[in-house]
Amino acid sequence: MPSMRSNILHIINSLLKKRVIARAKSFHLVLIALFFVCTITAAEGEKEPTADKGISIYKALDALYKAILDEKLDRARDTVHMLDDLYKTFIVLITKEYADDPSVLAAATLSKKVFNVMSKKGWHKARLLDATGSPYNPDNNPRDEFERDAIEAMISGKRYFERIEKTGGINHFRAATVLSADMEGCTYCHPDKKLGDILGAISYEIPLDDRIHFLE
Numbered sequence: 001m002p003s004m005r006s007n008i009l010h011i012i013n014s015l016l017k018k019r020v021i022a023r024a025k026s027f028h029l030v031l032i033a034l035f036f037v038c039t040i041t042a043a044e045g046e047k048e049p050t051a052d053k054g055i056s057i058y059k060a061l062d063a064l065y066k067a068i069l070d071e072k073l074d075r076a077r078d079t080v081h082m083l084d085d086l087y088k089t090f091i092v093l094i095t096k097e098y099a100d101d102p103s104v105l106a107a108a109t110l111s112k113k114v115f116n117v118m119s120k121k122g123w124h125k126a127r128l129l130d131a132t133g134s135p136y137n138p139d140n141n142p143r144d145e146f147e148r149d150a151i152e153a154m155i156s157g158k159r160y161f162e163r164i165e166k167t168g169g170i171n172h173f174r175a176a177t178v179l180s181a182d183m184e185g186c187t188y189c190h191p192d193k194k195l196g197d198i199l200g201a202i203s204y205e206i207p208l209d210d211r212i213h214f215l216e
């Protein structure tokens with residue numbers, strides 16, 4: 001007869017397969033269930049990880065960790081998508097309204113100020129990148145491997161590029177989206193480019209919550 005511990009582990013495993021428990025509320029339930037599993041394991045004097053047929057606590061924790069990471073990735077992707085729509089909408093609107101008014105800050109300059117504020121407030125990091133090789137501002141040259149790979153991908157025709165990177169022990173979601181001269185206004189200030197040319201990208205960096213660290 002299967003033990004109570006193995007029943008609980010089977011339930012957790014099937015929920016993980018259905019991707020039900022990565023959501024925040026059920027995540028707490030799973031932790032409580034795992035706590036009971038550990039308690040029962042201790043009470044039954046069983047040894048981990050070899051005691052069970054197929055599913056061990058370690059395996060369940062590993063699957064749980066992966067499910068949570070997947071869920072966090074989905075959320076980070078959604079956030080980047082939303083931010084990208086927001087930033088690009090105001091870049092286009094400012095360009096449309098003020099491209100020929102030299103007294104108004106360029107949309108790129110203003111965006112960088114907003115990126116700075118958002119980063120200082122701890123939300124996310126964003127950078128404006130050049131893809132032309134002759135940037136308005138050399139500060140916009142790609143700086144690290146991710147930025148260089150992202151720009152290479154944009155030049156080869158991709159509109160989106162992403163990667164997970166581990167820095168300081170924390171997984172970071174990094175993504176970049178293309179910025180091209182989609183309107184005539186762009187070429188006022190980038191005169192060596194024509195409509196449709198790729199000018200650069202916006203790159204985003206979002207830490208994937210370190211709450212999952214203890215599971216590693």
Ligand code: HEC
Nearest residue numbers: 095099106108109130135136137140180185186189199200
């Ligand atoms: C009013 C002038 C002006 C207009 C119009 C303009 N830009 Fe720029 N752009 C700039 C300036 C100035 C910078 C440098 C900003 C900085 O780094 O402080 C820049 C930088 C950039 C960069 C980063 C690479 C580089 O050259 O430094 C990209 C990408 C870019 N602009 C895309 C666009 C797009 C796309 C449009 C049209 C939607 C556009 N720009 C319209 C002035 C302009």
